[in-house]
Amino acid sequence: MSVPHLTTALSGPLLDLERKILDAQSDIEHWFRNQWQEHTPPFYGSVDLRNAGYKLAPVDMNLYPGGFNNLNPEFHPLAVQAAMSAAESFCPDARRLLLIPENHTRNQFYLQNVAALARILRHAGLKVRIGTVNPDITEPTEFELPDGGKLLLEPVVRRGKRLGLPDFDPCVVLLNNDLSAGVPDAVRDIEQTVLPPLHAGWYMRRKTNHFAAYDKVVNEFAKLIGIDPWVINPYFAKVGGLDFHERTGEEKLAATVDDMLARIRAKYAEYGINQTPFVIVKADAGTYGMGIMSVKSGEELIGLNRKQRNKMSVVKEGLEVHDVIVQEGVPTFESIDGAIAEPVVYMVDHFVVGGFYRVHTERGIDENLNAPGAKFVPLAFASPPNTPECDGNPDCETNRFYAYGVIARLALLAGAHELEATAPEPALAMAI
Amino acid sequence: MSVPHLTTALSGPLLDLERKILDAQSDIEHWFRNQWQEHTPPFYGSVDLRNAGYKLAPVDMNLYPGGFNNLNPEFHPLAVQAAMSAAESFCPDARRLLLIPENHTRNQFYLQNVAALARILRHAGLKVRIGTVNPDITEPTEFELPDGGKLLLEPVVRRGKRLGLPDFDPCVVLLNNDLSAGVPDAVRDIEQTVLPPLHAGWYMRRKTNHFAAYDKVVNEFAKLIGIDPWVINPYFAKVGGLDFHERTGEEKLAATVDDMLARIRAKYAEYGINQTPFVIVKADAGTYGMGIMSVKSGEELIGLNRKQRNKMSVVKEGLEVHDVIVQEGVPTFESIDGAIAEPVVYMVDHFVVGGFYRVHTERGIDENLNAPGAKFVPLAFASPPNTPECDGNPDCETNRFYAYGVIARLALLAGAHELEATAPEPALAMAI
Numbered sequence: 038m039s040v041p042h043l044t045t046a047l048s049g050p051l052l053d054l055e056r057k058i059l060d061a062q063s064d065i066e067h068w069f070r071n072q073w074q075e076h077t078p079p080f081y082g083s084v085d086l087r088n089a090g091y092k093l094a095p096v097d098m099n100l101y102p103g104g105f106n107n108l109n110p111e112f113h114p115l116a117v118q119a120a121m122s123a124a125e126s127f128c129p130d131a132r133r134l135l136l137i138p139e140n141h142t143r144n145q146f147y148l149q150n151v152a153a154l155a156r157i158l159r160h161a162g163l164k165v166r167i168g169t170v171n172p173d174i175t176e177p178t179e180f181e182l183p184d185g186g187k188l189l190l191e192p193v194v195r196r197g198k199r200l201g202l203p204d205f206d207p208c209v210v211l212l213n214n215d216l217s218a219g220v221p222d223a224v225r226d227i228e229q230t231v232l233p234p235l236h237a238g239w240y241m242r243r244k245t246n247h248f249a250a251y252d253k254v255v256n257e258f259a260k261l262i263g264i265d266p267w268v269i270n271p272y273f274a275k276v277g278g279l280d281f282h283e284r285t286g287e288e289k290l291a292a293t294v295d296d297m298l299a300r301i302r303a304k305y306a307e308y309g310i311n312q313t314p315f316v317i318v319k320a321d322a323g324t325y326g327m328g329i330m331s332v333k334s335g336e337e338l339i340g341l342n343r344k345q346r347n348k349m350s351v352v353k354e355g356l357e358v359h360d361v362i363v364q365e366g367v368p369t370f371e372s373i374d375g376a377i378a379e380p381v382v383y384m385v386d387h388f389v390v391g392g393f394y395r396v397h398t399e400r401g402i403d404e405n406l407n408a409p410g411a412k413f414v415p416l417a418f419a420s421p422p423n424t425p426e427c428d429g430n431p432d433c434e435t436n437r438f439y440a441y442g443v444i445a446r447l448a449l450l451a452g453a454h455e456l457e458a459t460a461p462e463p464a465l466a467m468a469i
Numbered sequence: 470m471s472v473p474h475l476t477t478a479l480s481g482p483l484l485d486l487e488r489k490i491l492d493a494q495s496d497i498e499h500w501f502r503n504q505w506q507e508h509t510p511p512f513y514g515s516v517d518l519r520n521a522g523y524k525l526a527p528v529d530m531n532l533y534p535g536g537f538n539n540l541n542p543e544f545h546p547l548a549v550q551a552a553m554s555a556a557e558s559f560c561p562d563a564r565r566l567l568l569i570p571e572n573h574t575r576n577q578f579y580l581q582n583v584a585a586l587a588r589i590l591r592h593a594g595l596k597v598r599i600g601t602v603n604p605d606i607t608e609p610t611e612f613e614l615p616d617g618g619k620l621l622l623e624p625v626v627r628r629g630k631r632l633g634l635p636d637f638d639p640c641v642v643l644l645n646n647d648l649s650a651g652v653p654d655a656v657r658d659i660e661q662t663v664l665p666p667l668h669a670g671w672y673m674r675r676k677t678n679h680f681a682a683y684d685k686v687v688n689e690f691a692k693l694i695g696i697d698p699w700v701i702n703p704y705f706a707k708v709g710g711l712d713f714h715e716r717t718g719e720e721k722l723a724a725t726v727d728d729m730l731a732r733i734r735a736k737y738a739e740y741g742i743n744q745t746p747f748v749i750v751k752a753d754a755g756t757y758g759m760g761i762m763s764v765k766s767g768e769e770l771i772g773l774n775r776k777q778r779n780k781m782s783v784v785k786e787g788l789e790v791h792d793v794i795v796q797e798g799v800p801t802f803e804s805i806d807g808a809i810a811e812p813v814v815y816m817v818d819h820f821v822v823g824g825f826y827r828v829h830t831e832r833g834i835d836e837n838l839n840a841p842g843a844k845f846v847p848l849a850f851a852s853p854p855n856t857p858e859c860d861g862n863p864d865c866e867t868n869r870f871y872a873y874g875v876i877a878r879l880a881l882l883a884g885a886h887e888l889e890a891t892a893p894e895p896a897l898a899m900a901i
């Protein structure tokens with residue numbers, strides 16, 4: 038659990054930013070302590086980062102993290118301790134927790150994630166059962182896992198305002214289901230605490246709300262450590278009213294893209310960065326790397342062919358895309374065995390509990406890596422250390438991981454702001 | 470950080486107690502969560518345990534733990550995470566922490582402990598400096614550590630009601646000095662938060678207060694998991710008004726010892742334990758294994774020779790002993806390479822962060838191991854895991870360590886009760 042064992046050395050430009058983060062560690066931790074006094078962190082979360090050398094920024098923040106199986110097992114006790122803190126904060130009086138996973142039971146990797154998450158929660162001292170809202174699972178069903186383990190999924194039952202299993206009345210319900218298709222009837226209007234809150238689901242959540250919250254968080258943080266907020270914050274814009282099938286809004290989208298490319302170009306000039314700017318266009322709601330394009334000019338979005346339009350127009354659960362987020366593309370300079378890599382940081386409560394690299398051998402540095410075929414490499418992430426052993430060299434792995442942990446926590450804090458800002462009125466919440 | 474790497478396998482009777490603790494894990498963690506809602510844990514602590522197979526009990530609880538250097542470095546991030554929690558609870562607004570160690574600067578092991586503790590606190594994001602109240606250190610002095618590192622001790626300065634260093638105004642003062650000789654003038658009546666509170670110091674603390682609090686904690690816990698409290702609680706009694714030099718009180722002490730031996734004998738008979746009962750007589754205040762005797766009958770205390778009386782009559786800092794605690798002796802059945810071993814569990818805030826075995830090659834299973842010449846073996850302590858991987862076998866190392874962590878936390882909780890019960894009135898506190 039000391040220094041990561043990555044044989045795949047990550048070397049890159051010695052970042053001025055990492056140096057500033059290391060130097061300001063005590064101010065940063067003090068600032069975070071105060072932030073968490075005022076804002077409740079999400080129960081858990083994961084953040085996709087991009088490290089361009091001149092820029093280190095989150096590109097996505099997931100409130101239903103699905104890769105606990107990819108974390109280094111050596112850090113398991115860290116996740117357990119964080120889960121104990123989370124239980125104290127969110128449900129001190131809970132003994133029994135019902136975990137509700139996604140419905141896609143054919144994804145072996147995802148089932149391993151559910152098993153890993155359940156193990157963390159059990160070791161934190163909760164009685165955990167896994168309840169499914171998948172209508173195809175009508176009786177308790179055991180799934181074999183690749184590691185030889187087994188996972189029992191049981192159909193949930195509803196008794197009045199309580200959700201549970203026939204012989205299990207949970208005190209708290211933890212969702213690992215991102216609610217892309219809306220809130221299942223079984224989970225609607227129940228009296229138990231539901232974590233994360235229902236309005237965190239993708240049926241309601243918008244990436245642009247998240248990045249608007251991130252803007253605020255970053256502006257304060259950037260002042261604290263004296264940096265240009267841009268070096269940790271990708272530009273973004275929202276474009277609504279689109280219909281890819283009907284080619285409605287193409288021009289507006291292209292103009293937004295060109296405007297953003299111009300702003301990036303100006304920043305590149307300011308910092309002497311010799312790269313071709315690009316932007317990512319993706320659905321404002323939803324996940325799983327569907328409906329995503331990487332473009333280098335607005336023109337590329339005019340007259341998309343049928344295949345491209347089909348790709349952009351739907352995301353998970355077949356939802357139609359009408360709103361997109363246009364986000365500054367941040368190239369990654371990190372590579373492992375010649376394949377490009379994107380760090381993903383995992384958090385439980387407000388603690389960093391590990392992370393891994395998302396690696397893809399067939400994609401360029403300016404493409405999205407959270408896509409079908411992505412190959413994951415677990416990363417030994419030595420959590421919060423700013424190790425004097427490294428002589429304060431920002432390029433030292435443990436120091437770099439500290440910087441990753443800081444940026445990921447900024448995104449988590451933005452998640453907290455976002456959930457506060459988007460919380461439905463109590464009366465509305467009842468009606469969901 | 471997964472399973473401990475002890476080559477020295479600890480095998481012993483499969484404990485009914487360990488089984489009960491494992492089976493009740495979720496009830497236990499739920500109970501602890503509720504306890505910590507109502508009682509503030511000490512900032513940190515360590516607990517000396519004895520595992521007799523039929524009995525697993527704390528024999529000492531230290532509020533100024535001095536062996537952080539003995540913890541497995543692999544668990545460092547766990548200690549850092551716990552220290553972040555502690556900072557949030559005790560001093561959320563603190564940036565700068567002044568650590569005040571013991572005065573004995575010739576103990577290289579102790580200096581390594583100070584360095585290890587400072588490293589944990591720094592990695593948790595605090596600016597840490599080490600201030601000494603040792604009158605012999607009149608200017609900043611660097612001490613070389615055996616591992617090649619260096620430790621800078623700086624004489625504290627007082628400015629009105631603030632304690633600090635000439636160029637360092639701390640927000641919080643953390644004592645790693647057990648105040649055996651009383652509260653140093655420099656630390657008296659300062660406006661900064663002092664952790665642990667001054668009344669935790671050995672100039673005022675009494676072991677019997679701790680074990681009285683432990684009685685209460687254990688009685689509730691024993692009901693929770695349905696065990697005889699005796700299996701986790703050593704009998705104790707207080708005998709006051711002693712003067713070993715003058716042989717005052719010998720008879721009273723001998724009678725108390727014989728009475729306790731009779732009670733232990735009855736318990737041994739009840740459980741069919743084939744052991745010779747013994748008790749430990751030690752100073753009610755103080756630490757460091759001075760003033761301790763292991764006796765098998767009251768008679769042994771009548772007519773002690775001069776050497777024995779000298780040994781019993783003073784503890785650290787030359788304080789005279791007038792009050793003793795008579796404590797049921799718990800033999801240890803654990804051994805490492807033929808030497809007997811006593812587990813020590815370390816906690817920061819209310820989290821178990823590691824532990825090690827205190828090993829002595831020249832002592833018997835019924836003797837005190839915290840004594841000059843004790844050799845320490847760091848123990849890879851896999852913090853809170855109750856691992857299903859072990860098939861729930863209580864004798865599995867990780868399961869045993871979970872049980873150790875539970876008993877240590879009971880003692881920590883007793884420490885919390887003790888500090889509440891012994892807190893001076895606010896008016897008195899001002900006058901200390």
